[in-house]
Amino acid sequence: MPPLPHHPPRLDAASFRDDLARALDAGDVAALQIRLKDAADDDVLRATEAILPVAQAHDVAVLMNDRADLAIRSGCDGAHLGQGDGDHAAARAALGERMLGITCHASRHLAMEAGEVGADYVAFGAFFPTATKETVHVATVDLLEWWHEIAEVPSVAIGGITAENCAPLVRAGADFLAVVGSVWNHPEGPAAGVRAMNAAIAAA
Numbered sequence: 178m179p180p181l182p183h184h185p186p187r188l189d190a191a192s193f194r195d196d197l198a199r200a201l202d203a204g205d206v207a208a209l210q211i212r213l214k215d216a217a218d219d220d221v222l223r224a225t226e227a228i229l230p231v232a233q234a235h236d237v238a239v240l241m242n243d244r245a246d247l248a249i250r251s252g253c254d255g256a257h258l259g260q261g262d263g264d265h266a267a268a269r270a271a272l273g274e275r276m277l278g279i280t281c282h283a284s285r286h287l288a289m290e291a292g293e294v295g296a297d298y299v300a301f302g303a304f305f306p307t308a309t310k311e312t313v314h315v316a317t318v319d320l321l322e323w324w325h326e327i328a329e330v331p332s333v334a335i336g337g338i339t340a341e342n343c344a345p346l347v348r349a350g351a352d353f354l355a356v357v358g359s360v361w362n363h364p365e366g367p368a369a370g371v372r373a374m375n376a377a378i379a380a381a
Contacts, residue, residue, distance in 0.1 A: 190227035196367050197228065200360060201235040203368035204375035207353055208276075210257055212242040225251040238276060245271055255297070260287065269295045278333065282314035285323065292330045299324070300355065303336020304346060309357045318349040325350025340377035347381035354378070 200206070209232050213221045225239070229252060232239045240257045241248035245268035248256035255276025258268060269277050278298045279291035288299045301316045301324070316336070324332050331352035338346065339359040346354060356374060363370030 190224045194227055194231050197231050198235075200367040200371050201232065201237055203371040206235070206237050206371060208238040208240055208254070210240045210242050210355070211253070214242075218247060221247060222251050225253065229253070240276060240278065245277075248272065248275060257300070265291070265294045265296070280335075283316040283320060284314075285320065288324060288328070292328060296330060298331040298333050298353070299328075300333040300335050301351075302334060302355075304334055305337030305339075305342055307337035307358075309336075318345050321346060321349035321351050340373040343374070343377050344381035347378055 211225055213224060229239055238254040240255045241253045242257050243262045245256040256272060257278040258265060259280045265279060276297045278300055279296040281287040281291055281299045281301055291299045301320055304316050321332055321334060333353040333355050334346045334351040335355040338354050338356050343354055359374060360367045360370035
């Protein structure tokens with residue numbers, strides 16, 4: 178159950194590539210989400226162009242946040258869409274074989290809808306306080322347990338997840354953990370953050 182580190186919200190793509198390579202060398206990472214809020218499309222595309230070869234060399238999928246169209250234009254492996262990010266069924270059709278993940282907050286109903294539309298994973302959260310975005314929806318471990326029992330579509334737990342607090346999510350059946358600060362803000366660097374997350378997952 179590898180972590181899914183998002184990259185920092187603002188980055189210098191050239192210098193970030195080295196940090197990314199070290200992080201991906203450090204342990205098991207399933208996917209990297211490109212999340213450049215409020216950036217111009219051309220800036221997102223340039224950053225993605227720089228990041229994709231590093232991720233691909235490590236067999237790590239790259240997902241575009243919010244925009245299925247940019248995922249396709251940039252050559253990403255898929256898109257992660259929120260509830261307000263357009264028509265999910267249309268995105269599913271446009272993405273074809275590419276991956277589609279859908280944010281379902283703390284809602285069983287939204288998760289069922291995401292499964293019906295053909296999502297490759299559903300994302301639940303936030304499980305803990307997070308500085309990455311405003312927390313509107315709070316999820317609990319019973320949601321992960323329920324989904325694990327009734328669905329075959331993988332789940333991703335999101336929101337303030339660290340090596341110190343992830344064990345209950347792992348034990349509840351989360352298939353993946355989305356992490357930001359615990360990797361990119363780790364005091365010993367992002368590679369140490371990935372190692373710590375992998376160790377915590379294995380120990381849970």
